[in-house]
Amino acid sequence: MLPRAEKKLQTRQALMQSTLELMTAGGGFCSLSLREVTRQAGVVPAAFYRHFDDMDALGLALVEEVMRKFRTAIREVRHHELEVGGAIDASIRIFLDYVEADRSYFMFLAREQYGGSPAVRKAITDGMLQISQDLASDLRQMPRLKHLDQMDLDILSDLIVKTVFSSLSDVLDPPQLAVRESLQPQFQLVQKLRFIMIGAKLWRGIAGGKDQHP
Amino acid sequence: MLPRAEKKLQTRQALMQSTLELMTAGGGFCSLSLREVTRQAGVVPAAFYRHFDDMDALGLALVEEVMRKFRTAIREVRHHELEVGGAIDASIRIFLDYVEADRSYFMFLAREQYGGSPAVRKAITDGMLQISQDLASDLRQMPRLKHLDQMDLDILSDLIVKTVFSSLSDVLDPPQLAVRESLQPQFQLVQKLRFIMIGAKLWRGIAGGKDQHP
DNA sequence: CATCTTGGTAAACAGTCGTTGACTTAATGC
DNA sequence: GCATTAAGTCAACGACTGTTTACCAAGATG
Numbered sequence: 001m002l003p004r005a006e007k008k009l010q011t012r013q014a015l016m017q018s019t020l021e022l023m024t025a026g027g028g029f030c031s032l033s034l035r036e037v038t039r040q041a042g043v044v045p046a047a048f049y050r051h052f053d054d055m056d057a058l059g060l061a062l063v064e065e066v067m068r069k070f071r072t073a074i075r076e077v078r079h080h081e082l083e084v085g086g087a088i089d090a091s092i093r094i095f096l097d098y099v100e101a102d103r104s105y106f107m108f109l110a111r112e113q114y115g116g117s118p119a120v121r122k123a124i125t126d127g128m129l130q131i132s133q134d135l136a137s138d139l140r141q142m143p144r145l146k147h148l149d150q151m152d153l154d155i156l157s158d159l160i161v162k163t164v165f166s167s168l169s170d171v172l173d174p175p176q177l178a179v180r181e182s183l184q185p186q187f188q189l190v191q192k193l194r195f196i197m198i199g200a201k202l203w204r205g206i207a208g209g210k211d212q213h214p
Numbered sequence: 215m216l217p218r219a220e221k222k223l224q225t226r227q228a229l230m231q232s233t234l235e236l237m238t239a240g241g242g243f244c245s246l247s248l249r250e251v252t253r254q255a256g257v258v259p260a261a262f263y264r265h266f267d268d269m270d271a272l273g274l275a276l277v278e279e280v281m282r283k284f285r286t287a288i289r290e291v292r293h294h295e296l297e298v299g300g301a302i303d304a305s306i307r308i309f310l311d312y313v314e315a316d317r318s319y320f321m322f323l324a325r326e327q328y329g330g331s332p333a334v335r336k337a338i339t340d341g342m343l344q345i346s347q348d349l350a351s352d353l354r355q356m357p358r359l360k361h362l363d364q365m366d367l368d369i370l371s372d373l374i375v376k377t378v379f380s381s382l383s384d385v386l387d388p389p390q391l392a393v394r395e396s397l398q399p400q401f402q403l404v405q406k407l408r409f410i411m412i413g414a415k416l417w418r419g420i421a422g423g424k425d426q427h428p
Numbered sequence: 429c430a431t432c433t434t435g436g437t438a439a440a441c442a443g444t445c446g447t448t449g450a451c452t453t454a455a456t457g458c
Numbered sequence: 459g460c461a462t463t464a465a466g467t468c469a470a471c472g473a474c475t476g477t478t479t480a481c482c483a484a485g486a487t488g
Contacts, residue, residue: 026331027244027332028330029329030245111328111329114324114325114328115242115244115326115328115330116242116329117242118241158406162380163373163377166379166380188369188372191366191369192369192372192373194413195369195370195373195410195413196409196413197413198412198413198417199409199413199416200409200413202412202413203408203412
C-alpha cells in the first residue's frame with residue numbers, strides 16, 4: 001500500500017481502537033466525547049473530521065467492523081459443523097475463541113446492541129437480523145428440524161442468536177480472568193442451546209397437551 | 215401525606231419521569247445531562263441536589279422503581295399460573311399488559327441492562343439475578359420439570375428471563391403502534407418459550423444421542 | 429522541478445456542562 | 459408566635475464540549 005493512504009488508515013484505526021479502549025473502562029459509547037477519543041488516539045480534535053463526520057459515523061464504522069468479525073466466526077462454526085457434524089460444545093468453543101480474540105469489539109457489540117444511539121442501534125439490529133436469517137437457512141437443511149415451517153425456523157433462529165448475544169455480556173463483562181474461569185458461562189450457553197435444540201427437535205413431535213399450537 | 219414531604223416526592227418523581235420522557239426520544243440514559251432533566255422537570259439545576267447526589271443516583275432510583283414494577287408483574291403471572299394452571303399464552307399476555315402500562319420504565323430497563331453506567335448496570339444485573347432465582351424455585355415445584363437438578367433449573371431460569379428481557383426491545387422500541395400490531399412480538403415470545411419449555415421437559419427424557427450430557 | 433492535494437496542527441468560537449454559595453419563602457416544631 | 463428547617467431560586471465559576479478557520483509540511487502528480 002502507498003505510504004499516504006496507509007498512514008490515513010492507521011490513524012483511522014487508532015481512532016476506532018481508542019474508542020474501544022475508553023469503553024472498556026466503564027461507560028457506554030454515548031458517554032465518550034470526540035475530544036476524549038482524539039486525545040487517546042494522540043491526534044488533535046480537528047483531525048477527527050478527516051476520517052468521520054461525527055461520533056455517530058465512528059460508531060457505525062465500529063458496527064461494520066464487528067459484524068465482519070462476527071460473520072467470520074459464524075462462517076468458521078458453520079464450516080466445522082458441516083465438516084465434522086459438530087456437537088454444540090465444539091461450535092460454542094470455536095465461537096467463543098473468536099470472541100476472546102477480539103474481546104473489545106464484541107464488548108462494544110454487547111454494550112450497544114440495545115443502548116446505543118438510534119443510528120448505531122439500527123445498524124446492529126440489521127446485522128443481527130441478517131445473521132439470524134443466515135442461520136435460519138442453515139437450520140432448514142438439518143434433517144432433525146425438517147418438521148418446522150418457515151415461521152418456526154425464523155423464530156428459532158432469532159432465539160438462538162439472541163441467546164448467544166446475551167451470553168456475550170457474561171463472557172466479556174467481568175475483567176479478563178483466567179481462561180478456565182470463563183468456562184462457566186460457556187457451559188451455561190451450551191446447556192441453554194441444548195434445551196432449545198431439543199425443544200425444537202421435538203416440537204409437535206412427542207410433547208402434547210395444552211402447550212401445543214391451538 | 216403532609217404537604218411538605220408530599221411536594222418533595224412530587225418533584226422527585228417529576229425528575230424521574232422527565233428522565234424517562236427524554237429517553238423515549240432516542241439516546242440512552244448516559245447521554246442525558248443533569249440540566250436537561252431539570253429543564254424538562256421545570257426546576258432549576260441546583261434543585262436537583264435536593265433529591266439526588268448525582269445522575270447515577272437518579273439512575274439507581276429508576277432501576278429500583280422498575281424492578282418493583284417488574285416484580286409486581288411477575289407475582290401476578292405466578293398467581294395466575296397457580297390459580298388457573300395457565301398456559302404460556304396467558305402468562306405472556308398478562309406480563310406484556312404490565313409492560314405496556316409502564317412502557318417508559320421498561321424501556322429504560324431494556325436500554326440500560328447492558329449499556330448503562332457500571333453502577334446502573336450492576337443494579338439491573340442484581341435485580342435480574344434475583345428474579346431468575348425466584349423463577350427457579352417456582353420451576354422446581356413443577357412436576358413436569360422434577361427431573362432437572364438445581365444447576366439445570368438455574369440455567370433454565372436464566373434462559374427464560376433473558377429471553378423475556380430481550381423481547382422487551384421488540385415490544386417497546388417501535389413507536390406506540392396499535393395494540394394489535396404488537397401481537398407479532400408477543401407471538402414470537404410465546405413460541406420461543408414453548409421451544410424452551412418442551413426442551414426442558416424432555417431433557418434426558420426422550421432425545422438421546424450426541425447432544426446429551428457426556 | 430513546480431504544483432497541487434491532503435492529513436494533521438494551532439487557535440479561537442460560542443455554548444453547555446456540573447457544582448457551589450448566598451438568597452428567599454413557606455411549612456414545621458416548640 | 460417565633461425560631462428553625464428545608465425545597466427551590468439566582469448568579470456565577472471554571473472546565474470541557476463540538477466545530478470552524480487559517481495554516482503547515484510532506485506525499486502525489488504532472
